[in-house]
Amino acid sequence: MTTAMPRAATDLSPEQAEARERIYAAPLESLDPAKTDRFPTGEWQWVFERLRAEDPVHLTTEEHSEFGRYWSLTRWADIQAADTNHELFSADGLIALNRPEPVARTTSIFDGRELTEEEVQERQKAGIRSLLSMDPPDHEIHRGAVAEGVAPANLAALEPLIRERAGAILDGLPIGEEFDWVDKVSIELTAMTLATLFDYPQEKRRQLTYWSDVITTQAGPGQPAETQEEHDLAIRDFYMTMAELVGSRRSEEPRIDFMSLMAHSPHSVNFSEAELFGDSVVLLVGGNDTTRNTITGSVYFLSQNPEENAKLRANPKLIPSMVSETIRFQTPLTHMTRRTTRDVEIGGKVIPAGDRVVLWYVSGNRDDAKVQDADSYVVDRKNPRQHLSFGFGIHRCLGNKLAELQLRIIWEEMLVRFPEITVVGEPKRSHGHFVKGYDSMTVVIPRRN
Amino acid sequence: MNVTFTLQDRTSRTVEAEPGWKLMEVAVDNAIPGIDGDCGGEAACATCHVYVASEWRDATGERTDLEQAMLASTFGVRENSRLSCQIETSEELDGLSVEVVGS
Numbered sequence: 001m002t003t004a005m006p007r008a009a010t011d012l013s014p015e016q017a018e019a020r021e022r023i024y025a026a027p028l029e030s031l032d033p034a035k036t037d038r039f040p041t042g043e044w045q046w047v048f049e050r051l052r053a054e055d056p057v058h059l060t061t062e063e064h065s066e067f068g069r070y071w072s073l074t075r076w077a078d079i080q081a082a083d084t085n086h087e088l089f090s091a092d093g094l095i096a097l098n099r100p101e102p103v104a105r106t107t108s109i110f111d112g113r114e115l116t117e118e119e120v121q122e123r124q125k126a127g128i129r130s131l132l133s134m135d136p137p138d139h140e141i142h143r144g145a146v147a148e149g150v151a152p153a154n155l156a157a158l159e160p161l162i163r164e165r166a167g168a169i170l171d172g173l174p175i176g177e178e179f180d181w182v183d184k185v186s187i188e189l190t191a192m193t194l195a196t197l198f199d200y201p202q203e204k205r206r207q208l209t210y211w212s213d214v215i216t217t218q219a220g221p222g223q224p225a226e227t228q229e230e231h232d233l234a235i236r237d238f239y240m241t242m243a244e245l246v247g248s249r250r251s252e253e254p255r256i257d258f259m260s261l262m263a264h265s266p267h268s269v270n271f272s273e274a275e276l277f278g279d280s281v282v283l284l285v286g287g288n289d290t291t292r293n294t295i296t297g298s299v300y301f302l303s304q305n306p307e308e309n310a311k312l313r314a315n316p317k318l319i320p321s322m323v324s325e326t327i328r329f330q331t332p333l334t335h336m337t338r339r340t341t342r343d344v345e346i347g348g349k350v351i352p353a354g355d356r357v358v359l360w361y362v363s364g365n366r367d368d369a370k371v372q373d374a375d376s377y378v379v380d381r382k383n384p385r386q387h388l389s390f391g392f393g394i395h396r397c398l399g400n401k402l403a404e405l406q407l408r409i410i411w412e413e414m415l416v417r418f419p420e421i422t423v424v425g426e427p428k429r430s431h432g433h434f435v436k437g438y439d440s441m442t443v444v445i446p447r448r449n
Numbered sequence: 450m451n452v453t454f455t456l457q458d459r460t461s462r463t464v465e466a467e468p469g470w471k472l473m474e475v476a477v478d479n480a481i482p483g484i485d486g487d488c489g490g491e492a493a494c495a496t497c498h499v500y501v502a503s504e505w506r507d508a509t510g511e512r513t514d515l516e517q518a519m520l521a522s523t524f525g526v527r528e529n530s531r532l533s534c535q536i537e538t539s540e541e542l543d544g545l546s547v548e549v550v551g552s
């Protein structure tokens with residue numbers, strides 16, 4: 001079936017128009033939305049635009065993807081339906097869409113000891129064990145153990161601390177010369193918050209950032225870990241550090257940092273190595289890339305949309321709305337993965353039991369059937385909080401209020417200090433199909449208020 | 450019919466509501482702070498969490514299954530916790546009183 005290519009929703013550069021044409025000309029069944037190089041180039045937009053219109057519940061077979069066979073949900077309604085049905089769509093062992101058969105490790109990533117053949121198989125089968133990748137009742141036990149760390153009552157106490165740090169970071173920025181916004185602001189603020197949440201020494205906060213970056217990427221040249229050896233070493237280092245923290249906090253008074261909460265949970269003595277590791281990773285990554293990339297995204301989108309920037313500067317009351325719109329438009333985690341527990345009919349197709357299903361939040365957030373003029377960045381939308389970026393259902397982002405808080409504070413502090421921030425050239429976008437973000441973005445702040 | 454929301458700052462607001470609406474929609478329409486309704490009323494985000502006044506608990510009914518699952522992973526849940534998107538307004542609920550939890 002050939003469908004005429006619709007007019008593009010927004011203005012495209014010649015390269016973008018060509019890429020879009022190529023995607024529309026490809027046989028539908030060959031489309032592999034998870035193809036990792038689509039995200040840094042921006043081509044993902046047209047793959048999903050086409051799928052939403054022509055094949056909203058889309059099957060990619062083994063021959064077309066390095067990730068093996070999987071289904072894609074691309075429309076808002078289907079994504080929300082799957083996300084809220086944890087009985088039909090199991091999260092057990094799944095977060096990002098993985099390659100079908102990851103290399104079996106014969107030694108423990110946690111302590112380096114030799115694994116028995118049985119253990120190797122068991123670990124492969126289990127996938128990731130964490131609060132984000134468990135079904136009830138385990139899910140409630142693991143989420144419940146740490147949830148208080150970001151409970152609204154505790155966030156109120158964090159606000160002045162975050163504000164003080166945001167102010168200090170912004171006051172230290174150079175004026176009239178180029179610098180990397182990602183490194184100097186986005187990473188700095190989120191790393192400080194993360195260190196507080198883990199009650200980890202502030203002077204070692206960049207270690208948390210490094211571990212998170214290694215865990216969410218494959219080893220390779222130009223990546224956070226250049227070799228597999230470095231990659232494994234970092235993971236082991238992270239695990240040992242977390243295990244030690246939990247161990248030492250068991251003998252201390254309970255506090256509200258994640259490691260203390262985990263240590264004092266009545267269930268945590270029964271958590272396996274893999275579970276302690278999985279929960280720590282989810283808390284680490286969940287609090288790192290997501291907020292960092294949304295902070296960078298907000299500066300980028302406002303520089304690309306001068307009218308929206310003018311609206312915000314004329315009316316700072318729009319900050320919370322702009323923050324929600326940025327979270328939608330950025331969608332810092334593109335998807336979550338589930339597995340069907342039975343044959344499921346969805347969007348007119350039947351997904352067989354046991355298949356992997358990818359919930360593409362990044363596509364649902366651009367679904368015109370739900371969000372008016374979804375490809376445009378608009379800071380004063382009617383319902384800015386209606387977006388899929390936090391997910392819906394029992395796995396909805398635990399730290400969503402903390403994310404919004406950090407974004408709101410940094411912008412409140414920016415608006416009083418800087419009349420403009422100029423983005424120089426294009427940001428360098430991150431590689432990969434899961435974390436959608438920026439490795440670096442050069443900016444200049446011409447002057448202070 | 451009227452509904453009274455007790456806000457997080459302990460003040461209260463009484464608003465008029467058409468029967469047949471979701472209580473969350475009534476709150477959002479009247480800009481009640483602390484009720485966001487992000488998921489659009491599907492019991493999927495818990496941003497419309499309220500405590501139902503004791504005398505109204507029977508009339509507002511039981512939690513649905515999905516609502517129960519969401520509340521199991523929500524902050525500040527009490528016995529009288531409900532997601533207000535799962536309560537439909539009706540003449541029988543005239544005078545309903547709930548406390549906004551905030552999320």
